[in-house]
Amino acid sequence: MKDQLEARGHSVYIFTTTDPHVPEDAVEPNIFRFGSVAFVSFKDRRIAVRGLFHALQVAKDLKLDIVHTQTEFSIGFIGKFVARNMHIPTVHTYHTMYEDYLHYVLNGHLLRPYHVRQMTRAFVHNDAGVVAPSDRVLEKLASYGVTAPIRVIPTGIELNAYANHSNRDVRAELGLTDVPVLISLSRVAFEKRIDRVIDAMPRILKQVPDAVLLVVGDGPARESLEEQAESLELTDHIRFIGEVDHDEVPLYYRAADIFMSASDSEAQGLTYLEAMAAGTKVLALAGDYTNALLDDPTIGRTFTRTTEMAQLAVEYLTHADEYSDATAREAKLDAISADRFGDRIVKFYEDAQVYYDETLEEKLSSRSFAKTLRLQSVWGKEEE
Structure with missing residues (x-):
């Protein structure tokens, strides 16, 4: 996705975790790493343990327009924190069917599908858009009661x-x-x-x-x-x-x-x-x-x-x-090409920005209306 967006003239910055396989002094243009530890049940996965306010300062310096989160864990929450404080939209891609992985946490005795549903709804609440890589993910998110706009955009393949x-x-x-x-x-x-x-x-x-x-x-x-x-x-x-x-x-x-x-x-x-x-x-x-x-x-x-x-x-x-x-295969490949994927993502960003602006205006209006009601209530008590 980074390659496709940059090919269209956009600037892309990756916020991710430290990696034991990447030296601390490695030169990685437009990549920002935050201190992390290995996740308990997935030793090859990392959880950021610091960097919340550092990430916000970096994002402000970069003057970001949109945040696209790719995980529901630490870096995902950092992304949402950054977007909320900068008043810019967040788009999220839901990559993992977590109900299939509950056995990794205390052999499935701690978390249930109900918890996944609740946590997913909470995480994407107020997002300007959610990318579902397939119809299966779309249907699952809909069954969870996710109200953010969802669009099916299969992850592209760099065919070359x-x-x-x-x-x-x-x-x-x-x-x-x-x-x-x-x-x-x-x-x-x-x-x-x-x-x-x-x-x-x-x-x-x-x-x-x-x-x-x-x-x-x-x-x-x-x-x-x-x-x-x-x-x-x-x-x-x-x-x-x-x-x-x-x-x-x-x-x-x-x-x-x-x-x-x-x-x-x-x-x-x-x-x-x-x-x-x-x-x-x-x-x-x-x-x-x-x-x-x-x-x-x-x-x-x-x-x-x-x-x-x-x-x-x-x-x-x-x-x-x-x-x-190879006729049928070539037709399929055209639909899943990285180039087509890039076009779809850019269009979704544009639509997400419109959705964010419209819902923000509605929220501001409703807050103003609610404030007026509260003032009216206070005045009424004073008059009494």
């Missing part, structure tokens, strides 16, 4: 990054030049349901005996998944690659024939779009979003059961020529 511009061959590096390759690429967490993809492998191997699954990413479920692969005697057919650099992600997508996901916790499913951009077939758990996205078999298909996932994978691997037409 997924085109084959590199001479690097990941398949050759892994010794997989002549074998079918499947891939799971995500944070290796339990809610991603990677165990179901592994469960499908024995069925796939019965018909495609040389297939290999790459599990790219890292996270709390990795050890459990490695044990699962070992118990199923699949260690020769499943490789745990670990986390890779962001710039290398397209290389791994392109190295695979099929991207496979059994996750039911995706707000948008950015990995589906990335795989599509790389020209890799997608198999994903059926749902309103995935059924609409994968509506052409030349792009991908959805499944409801592990057996169906395995069957579809075998179909793609053994009849690849039947699904080689």
Whole structure:
């Protein structure tokens, strides 16, 4: 988003947390970092512990026009504090379906969906707009009773990054030049349901005996998944690659024939779009979003059961020529391009500013009217 906005002549400043992997003296133009600590249940996530008034001073110096928050936690609250004190609109993107992550907090014994609903409504209260990456998020926010304007704007993909511009061959590096390759690429967490993809492998191997699954990413479920692969005697057919650099992600997508996901916790499913951009077939758990996205078999298909996932994978691997037409994929990619995303975001900012100005005027008017009523009440008591 930053790249797209700057390409249109806008100035973008990122307020974020400190990062143990980024030296304190690193030169990062237009990036401001605030002291933070690791979050209890997500060690790779950070929570800002200071910087509230520093952020406000920086924002005033920069003369910001709008604040776009991307998290409901510390930096998100700092953003809302800045916007409120500068009297500028706030737009928020709701990225995470938190009801799918409650088990991370005291094994799900502390928070309930009701708490998520209440906290979400409170956080976006008085926002000038909320970006929903998919219809699924829009429907969830509506069910929470969110009254701020909501617009579905799928996160864009920098298509050029997924085109084959590199001479690097990941398949050759892994010794997989002549074998079918499947891939799971995500944070290796339990809610991603990677165990179901592994469960499908024995069925796939019965018909495609040389297939290999790459599990790219890292996270709390990795050890459990490695044990699962070992118990199923699949260690020769499943490789745990670990986390890779962001710039290398397209290389791994392109190295695979099929991207496979059994996750039911995706707000948008950015990995589906990335795989599509790389020209890799997608198999994903059926749902309103995935059924609409994968509506052409030349792009991908959805499944409801592990057996169906395995069957579809075998179909793609053994009849690849039947699904080689790129027409439907190109049409989808045009709709999800980063350039289209940039246009939509700018338009939403403009609409949010209008909404903010109108609602602010209404609030000022209602406050003035309420003040008049209070004065009238006081005068009446004095006269009595």
